[in-house]
Amino acid sequence: MRKARLGQMYLRLTAVYGPQQWWPAATSFEVIVGAYLTQNTSWKGVERSIQNLAAHGSLTIDGVRGLPDEELRQLIRPSGFMVRKAAALKAFVTLLDREYRGSLSQLAAEQPETARVKLLALPGVGPETADAILLYALGHPAMVVDEYLRRIVTRHRLLPAKATYSEIQALAIDALNESYPEGDRNAIVQHYNEFHALVVMVGKTHCGPTPKCDGCPLAEFLPISGPFLK
Numbered sequence: 105m106r107k108a109r110l111g112q113m114y115l116r117l118t119a120v121y122g123p124q125q126w127w128p129a130a131t132s133f134e135v136i137v138g139a140y141l142t143q144n145t146s147w148k149g150v151e152r153s154i155q156n157l158a159a160h161g162s163l164t165i166d167g168v169r170g171l172p173d174e175e176l177r178q179l180i181r182p183s184g185f186m187v188r189k190a191a192a193l194k195a196f197v198t199l200l201d202r203e204y205r206g207s208l209s210q211l212a213a214e215q216p217e218t219a220r221v222k223l224l225a226l227p228g229v230g231p232e233t234a235d236a237i238l239l240y241a242l243g244h245p246a247m248v249v250d251e252y253l254r255r256i257v258t259r260h261r262l263l264p265a266k267a268t269y270s271e272i273q274a275l276a277i278d279a280l281n282e283s284y285p286e287g288d289r290n291a292i293v294q295h296y297n298e299f300h301a302l303v304v305m306v307g308k309t310h311c312g313p314t315p316k317c318d319g320c321p322l323a324e325f326l327p328i329s330g331p332f333l334k
């Protein structure tokens with residue numbers, strides 16, 4: 105029942121907001137830089153960092169590889185945690201160089217499960233960042249779970265407040281199951297892409313730390329009270 109409910113919520117968001125055309129980036133590497141920089145900060149700061157890197161001619165694998173650490177930190181300063189994030193970006197490029205000849209295409213050709221394990225072993229990469237890279241930069245069917253989705257599924261009593269990343273991910277995967285023909289990988293990627301983008305849209309607009317349910321497209325799905333759905 106909760107799977108069907110989340111599926112209906114996805115349809116409602118699609119109808120209200122329309123195609124989101126994510127990720128907002130010109131290249132796969134820019135997606136990856138954005139996925140790293142967006143942690144614990146607003147997207148505005150990420151945009152300024154990305155603009156700095158682009159203006160410096162460094163928004164490429166070669167560019168990041170060639171930047172001295174301190175210079176990279178200063179360029180990404182607007183997105184915060186610059187020491188940690190600069191080191192994490194450098195570590196990603198080092199992995200790429202060491203195991204994939206510095207090629208994102210070669211990383212994309214890796215088995216997604218293996219690529220996910222390798223990404224998760226890097227500094228600064230948790231499940232959300234790994235899945236965002238797999239989905240939006242490498243084109244794999246990886247379901248991204250973020251704080252907005254956590255709020256939505258717990259506030260709508262689809263899962264308890266302490267649900268794990270994997271539990272939320274499994275529910276979202278199940279909920280979208282009927283949105284695409286079985287085994288159609290491109291369609292799965294497309295729906296996962298849209299789903300996460302729509303969750304961010306409704307989250308930014310309505311489902312922040314304090315929910316603004318009035319006028320939210322998902323308000324009609326709110327349970328008044330009662331147990332969690334099964």
Ligand code: SF4
Pocket residue numbers: 255256259260306310311312315316317320321322323324326
């Ligand atoms: S703002 Fe309210 S109605 Fe909208 S998604 Fe959050 S909890 Fe649901």
